[in-house]
Amino acid sequence: MKTVNEVDFMADCAHARQIDKIGVPYIEHVRAVAAGLAPFGDELVMAGLLHDIIEDTDWTAEQLRDAGIPDRVVSAVEAVTNQKGTPYEEKIRRITSSRDATLVKIADNAHNSHPDRAAQLPEEKRARLAAKYRAARDVLWAAADHRDIEAIVRIVNPSLLDELRERQATGE
Numbered sequence: 001m002k003t004v005n006e007v008d009f010m011a012d013c014a015h016a017r018q019i020d021k022i023g024v025p026y027i028e029h030v031r032a033v034a035a036g037l038a039p040f041g042d043e044l045v046m047a048g049l050l051h052d053i054i055e056d057t058d059w060t061a062e063q064l065r066d067a068g069i070p071d072r073v074v075s076a077v078e079a080v081t082n083q084k085g086t087p088y089e090e091k092i093r094r095i096t097s098s099r100d101a102t103l104v105k106i107a108d109n110a111h112n113s114h115p116d117r118a119a120q121l122p123e124e125k126r127a128r129l130a131a132k133y134r135a136a137r138d139v140l141w142a143a144a145d146h147r148d149i150e151a152i153v154r155i156v157n158p159s160l161l162d163e164l165r166e167r168q169a170t171g172e
Helices: 004-014 026-036 042-050 061-066 071-080 088-095 099-112 123-142 146-156 158-170
Strands: none
Touching: 004 026, 004 042, 026 042, 026 099, 026 146, 042 071, 042 099, 061 071, 071 088, 071 099, 088 099, 088 123, 099 123, 099 146, 123 158, 146 158
């Protein structure tokens, strides 16, 4: 079985030369997602590191398994991977059938929603993505334990803690 450090190296190699929507090396995003999953153990950290590898590189689920990535990790990665022709809202609903995938996507959503990242986007794109990510949180957060959500957002995007407390107070 691979270690977290080995999986981090795999992710770094796989995402080499990729940049994200704000122009920083893509590996920073997957590492931020993985950091938010640290309270849940090494396998979820690995899933965070690899969460976009099937979608954004030439790696396949089969190759990940052949490389020694645990099935639990690959299953979570497969669950959060976009499928051609599947609308985003449907993907989010599908993800909630797996606790692991839900936690990975909550961490991904939290990092994508970070105000420091959003501030670097053009206003129109920022507003569109903010609405998309908030709608996704409606579904994802309803499918997860409040303490798990809080553990993730406290690490990845503490600015979401107020939203989380507000939702908890109103019973959402």
